[in-house]
Amino acid sequence: MAEPARCEAGPGETPREPPGGAAAPRPGIDPTERLESLFRDLRTARTGLTSREAARRLVHHGPNELRRRGGRRWPRELARQFTHPLALLLWAAAVLAWVAGITAVAAAIVAVVVVNAGFAFVQEVQAERAVEALAAYLPARARVLRDGRPRVIPAAELVPGDVLVIEEGDRISADARLIEGGVEVDLSTLTGEALPVFRSAELTGPGESPLRARDLVFSGTMCTEGQARAVVFATGMRTELGRIAALSERVERAESPLEDQVRRVAWLIALIAVLFGVAFIPVAALAAHLPLGDAVVFAVGLLVGNVPEGLLPVITLALAMGVRVLVGRGAVVKRLSAVETLGSTSVICTDKTGTLTENRMRVTAVWTAAGAVELGGGAGAGGPPEDRVRAAPAAPAPLAALAAVMVMCNNAHRDATGGLVGDPTEVAMLRAAAELGCPTGPAGPPGRRVRLFHFDPALKRMSTVDERDSGLWVDTKGAPEAVLPRCAHIMEDGGRIRPLTGARRADVERVVDAHARRGLRVLAVAARRLDPAAPPPPSRDRAERELALVGLVALQDPPRPEVAEAVAHCHAAGIRIIVVTGDHALTAAAIARQVGIAADPALVTGERLDAMSEDELDALLREHRQLIFARSSPEAKLRIADALRAEGHVVAMTGDGVNDAPALRRADIGVAMGRSGTDVAREAATMVLTDDNFATIVTAIRAGRQIYDNIRKFICYIFAHTTPEVAPFLVFALAGGAVPLPLTVLQLLAFDVGTETLPALALGREPPEPGLMRRPPRHRSEGVIRPAMLVRAWLFLGVVCAVLSMAGFFYVLLRAGWRPGAPTGPGHPLHHAYRQATTMTFAGMVAGQIGTAFAARTERASLRSVGVWSNPLLLWGIAFELALAAVLVYAPPFQALLGTAALTPDLLAIVAPFPVTVWGADELRRLLLRRWRGG
Structure with a gap:
């Protein structure tokens, strides 16, 4: 960045510091006063x-x-947890139980609602704090x-x-x-x-x-x-x-697409549960001649069994954990919902400089009419300070003029420590100028800046008006195709200014192309001496005319070593990479070949793109998979993002400049550079790379796919328990009371709240399945909850678990001599056997839950391919689940509360194979599915 021009104190002002210990400024200052x-x-x-x-x-x-107004939002946030569809469904069940006089059940359901709401509230607060804490990675800075x-x-x-x-x-x-x-x-x-x-x-x-x-x-x-x-x-x-x-209050947080999908499913579940309850209460009361109290118990159980209480908080926690993981990998995600979107990215539109390359510029050669000079002492942005770079002997006039323009038309400057700071390209040019004998000292450049025409991404050039060399000069640098048309002359050997003929112009263009084919970035440098008696040019157009070409500067920016592997992962995952850069087409193509993006890309210049209609651009994007848009303006990025989104792609777009902000906002995932990017770009982006590295984008996409898969896994795990939870009440109702209730409502609540949550949370940290980055991206319209998942959860895993748990229930009753219609209430001989039978149902459901957890770990692959012990959190969750189930079954206080009874070793031996049975059935299903798809 340029060291700002020195300013003298105005009339009545003094440049000295305020007196030590001066009083603070008076309040009520009028900022518009003199x-x-x-x-x-x-x-x-x-x-x-x-x-x-x-x-x-x-x-x-x-x-x-x-x-922020601390503490004023939490009541509303907490109240929201009590009013989502699943909570409303449980409130309805509690009211039904209370009206029917089943006070214990009503109290237990209310306790479930309170515990679940508290858990979800804590997780949302933690997720919000995690996102807010990301500001620490990108603190706001100010220059003073x-x-x-x-x-x-x-x-x-x-x-x-x-x-x-x-x-x-x-x-x-x-x-x-x-x-x-x-x-x-x-x-x-x-x-x-x-x-x-x-x-x-x-x-x-x-x-x-x-x-x-x-x-x-x-x-x-x-x-x-x-x-x-x-x-x-x-x-x-x-x-x-x-x-x-x-x-004003803080803007309400918008629901992510994932949360919206889950909420819609929750309403669907609530509707199904209510319809089931309304339909089966008359069946139970009239057709089966059950007492009203038993019919209400059935309705309450049906409602509770259909409610996946842990679904919303587990999803929130999984997204928050994903955000934390990405931060550790160099990607700051500003919205939880973006984690889901990352997994479906199908196109990455990437810049070249600093993203594919190291952004450590080094001037390797300069060219003037006096000849070419190779430079070997300069270093990139991370090299030694310029005062340690050897000074060149007296240079020919064109080289000296080139060095002077490189110093004056430059916004890099020295910091307080004497090191050079600023844009890597401009820092490299200052170091090259020092090698050519024109160093920048502590007092700044050897001249005074009069006016600045900043670098314009559309014009691709920058100019300054400077007092130097006993005159007033216009100094210009920029892309050769932007500077050469403004040149009418060329500086020859000896410093003479000659007309820039067509033949000389063609020679210059050949030098530019030769450097570009080697992957070098080329800048043209030009100047014009102004009439000292005339005022400085008032406009850019009047300044940048009749220039004299001084020379060319070739800079090298090597590719990042890790980019090639990341590009290979993208190709394997079916992710298309399009390079959109302001650099020369041949330079961009050389870098793209080096990192493996494209072997024979179609090159589209900014002028050609501007001349294209929307239909022509759409056809170009469809017909050519390997594309490089060179010398592109930021507006071109916006057009490209719109065209790709119109084709149904999920687009990740990189950018770092002010004018990149519209494209970053329009893309599905706007990716800003954390180091070299502007504040505007970082504000507009969805994700900020703290290391400016393309490989980090691919890492984030991999993490997004993994998180999305894990969300589907624990949704499948939670939904799979609906069938075994509802089955006991259906058996009870359809049997017309001849079969006692196989599972009490309190046992069902203990199963839902106590044993289900921790394994579900652990599935959110499941390692990725093999082939995660070899699958094509999912379509943007694909929902997280699909019919195939519901079929697997409700009609396969759920049915297997329900059959096993019901088999255990009837085994205990029949072994005790029970026959349909026999009384099993308190005081009857079969009462203890009935309590053991309901406990067997409960234990069978817990065992089936364990098998479901292992089955849900993979959607396609075998469990062996991911490793049985590769998720230690799940193993700890299952250990806690078993310990809690043992307490509920064998501890006398819980036996009295839940109606459980101790299971004998032979009954436990029957339950023990249930997890392997459930997992094995699904493993066989996945094996057949893989063979069928392979065929």
Whole structure:
């Protein structure tokens, strides 16, 4: 970044530091007053504050943060857990039980609702905190003048009186008054207007409201263009954004597509349960001649048996755990719902520089009309400081001129430690200039900048107007195809300026192509001496004309070593990779070949893309799988994302610049660069890469697929228990009372709440199945709950578990001499056998639950392929489940509460094979399915 031009103190101002121990700025400061008065009221100067004074003011004013209304949201969030469809269904069951006089059952159901709501609430709070904690990985930063020098500090440490240094792409972190320069600012955060507005230190006017004042900028807004300095007059809750935050509640969290699907299924389950209850109460009471109390018991059991209580909290927890896992792998996901979307990504539109490559630029060669020079002493962004780079001997005039333009038309600068900081390309050019004999010293470049025409992604060039070499110059650098048309001359050997003929222009283009084929990035450098008596050019168009080509700069940015393997995984997973870059087509193609993206890609330039109609673009994307869009503008990314989404693809789009924000918002997964990206891009993105590495995108997609698969696994696990839970009540009702109730409502509640939850949570941490990244992406319209899953859960695993548990129940009763219709109530000889039989049903369901957990671990593969012991959390969950079941069966207090009875060793021996039976049946089903699909 450019070291901002030095500013002299204005009339009545002093550049010295505020006096030590000065009082804090007075409240009620008018930011639109005369600048001299504002500096006086804020007790600051154009050179900013000293570090000690800023530290004192930070204690007085507090951190520059918006304070949330702690503790006011939790009652509403907790109440929401009591009103979702599944909870409402349980409330209905509790009311039915209470009306029927079954107080114990009603109390138990209420306890289930309370425990489940508390669990879900805790998990949602933890998930929210996990997402909020991600801000620590990408802290907001601000550039300020401290002790007279530019410094980067946490935005929370800004205080009134600080002087902000604002540049394109920065998020403005406090309310401030511009004191020099001009910027375009996106005020949509405050005003809702999408178009940026221009703010300048020169645009002052009395009587304007703060938001309309043309020399004020505000916290939470974005600088989309330009450079400026501004003095901070309000921070934290005293800003305009803080005022709005104090008047409004936080925006409600939108449901993710996954949560919406699950909620729809919950309503479907509730409807089915109610219809079953309404239909079978008359059957039980009239056709089977059951007492009303028994009919109500049946209805309550049917309702409770149809409710998967742990479904919503387990899904929330699985997504939150996925977010935490991705953070550890370098991908900060800003929304829980994005974890689900990642798994279905079918196209990645990736930039080249810094994503596929290391973004450690090194100038390898320069070319002028005097000849080519290979450079070997420069280093990339991570190389040695420039003052340790050897200086070249006296260079020919074109080389000296090239070095001078490389230094002046450059926004990189030295930090407080003397090292170079800024864009890697510009840092590399400064180091190359030092090798050519034009170093940048501690005092800055050997000249004074008069005007800056910043780099424009659409124009692909940057220019400055500088005082250097005893004259006023326009210095320009940019893509050769953007700079050469602006050149009418070329600097020859000896420094003479000659016309740039067609033949010479063709020679230059051949040099550019030769470098590009080697995978080098090429920049053209040009200049023009201005008439010192005339004013500086007022516009970019008038500045960038009649230029003289000084030379070419070839830079090398090697591919990241881990990208090739990541690309291979993408190809195996059926994920298409499209390169969309602002670089030269041949350079992009060379890098794409090196990392394995494309062997013979179709190259589409920005001009060709702009000339295409929407139909032509759609046809191009369908016909060519290997595509590289070169010299593309950020607007091109938006068109490409729209076209791919229209074809039904789930698109991940990378970006780092201000103009990338629309495409990042439009893509299904906008991926911003955490290191090199702008604040605007990070705000617009769904996911931020803390290492700017393409391989991290693939890692995130793999994790997204794994998390999605695991959600399906524990949904299948939970749904599989519906059939064995409902079966006892159906047997009871259809038998007309001849068969006693095989499972009491309290035993059912103990099964649902006590033994089911931990294994379900453990399935959320299941390791990936073999071939996870060899499957094609799922379609964007595919739901997490599909008919095939419900058939497997309800009609296969559920039926097997129900048959086994019912077989155990009838075995105990028949062995005791029971016959249909025989009384089994308290005081009858068969009562103990009946209690043992219901306990056998309960134990059989627990055993079947264990078998279901192992079966649900894989959807297609065999259990052996993932390893029986590869999920230790599941083994601990099953151990807890068995221990809890033993307590419920053998502890006298629970025997009295639940109506259980101790099972003898021979009965336990009957139950012991149930898990293997359930798992084995599903293992056989999966084997047949694999053979059938293989055939």
